[in-house]
Amino acid sequence: MLALTTTWPDLLVFVTAAALIVVGALGVISLRNPVHSALSLIVTLFGVALSFLEQSADFLAAVEIIVYAGAIVVLILFVIMFLGVDRHPRDEVEPLVGQRAFAAVGAIVTVGGLVFLMARAHWVTGVMSASTNGTPLASGQGEITQLGQSVFTTYLIAFEVTAALLIIAVLGAVQLARRDRESEVEQ
Amino acid sequence: MSVPASWYLVVAAVLFGIGVYGFLTKRSVLTMLMCIELMLNAVNLTFVTFARTLSDVAGQTVVFFVMVVAAAEVTVGLGITVAVFRRRRTTSVDELTEMQG
Known part of the structure; x- marks a missing residue:
């Protein structure tokens, strides 16, 4: 599996x-302050975007930075500031006995199972999948064109449903966060 | 030639495992949302890796939609968190036990 054709710049990028990715993710789950967790999440997102770039997914790398690091993490940070940092619960308390141990075992079993499946599986490579009408992925600059054509032809219905989903999500968030409805909900 | 796809898959599996552990052990709703983002990013990395391996742009298209759904999910999740905080003055999942059987 250790392909010797890998050049050292590719290896360095990987x-x-x-x-x-790993350092940022460990920071998210280990740092006490939720603001630090959110900033550590940005590190992970930059690592994911870097691996997207390495795998010729340029547009998705840009979207990863703009949407995730630029919008989602900022939204999370805004809510953390809005609610107050020091009011967040401590993780030292363990109401459920052995929860950490069970969670660690579950996570290790998940990762181990995934790696085991990867080691055992034989992926069919080299031929584009005929079932999805997919166009073969070009290397280099053709990726954005291909992605756009795929989104606006094969997946056009899903794209339109996505628009409705975003509108519903925004309206739901506005309705949930409205303050003057609080007295009516109370009854 | 880039590095083998299995290396990226292993990194994605590790990222997913870290997200699972954090989601199961954290008390704060906000940190749990961040751990969900970790898991979604692990799946996105897997999709992009297979899009390259199988030479099919459909994997990248799925990642595009996953990002949209993640944005909607975070928006609604944070809205619910703010609404719950207004009523209960807490974001700890341990204190929200009304639906406990």
């Missing part, structure tokens, strides 16, 4: 991306 190692950097993997380090960013």
Whole structure:
């Protein structure tokens, strides 16, 4: 499996991306302050975007930074500031006995199972899938064109449903966060 | 030639495992939402890796939609968190036990 055709710049990019991803993710779950967790999440997102770039998904790498790091994490940070940082619950308390141990075992079993499946599986490669009408992925600059054509032809219905989903989500969030409805809900 | 796809898949599996552990052990709703983002990003990384491996742009298209759904999910989740905080003055999942059987 250790392909010797890998050049050292590719290897360097992969190692950097993997380090960013793992260190950021560990920071998210280990840092006490939720603001620090959110900032650590940005590190992970940059690592994921770097690995997207390495795998010729340029548009998705840009969207990863703009949407995730630029919008979602900022939204999370805004709510953390809005609710107050020091009011957040401590993780030291363990009402459910052995919860951490069970969670660790579950996570390790999940990762181990996934890696085991990967080691055992034989992926069919080299031929584009005929079932999805997919166009073969070009290397280089053709990826955005291909992605756009795929979204606006094969997946057009899903794209339109996505628009409705976003409108519903925004309206739901506005309705949930409205303050003057509180007295009516109370009854 | 880029690095083998299985290396990215292993990184994605590790990222997913970290997200699972954090989701199961954290008390704050906001941190749990961040752990859901970790898991979604692990799946996105897997999709992009297979899009490259299988040379099919459909994997990247799915990632595009996953990002949209993640944005909607975070918006509604944070709205619910703010609404619950207004009523209960807490974001700890341990204190929200009205539906306990």
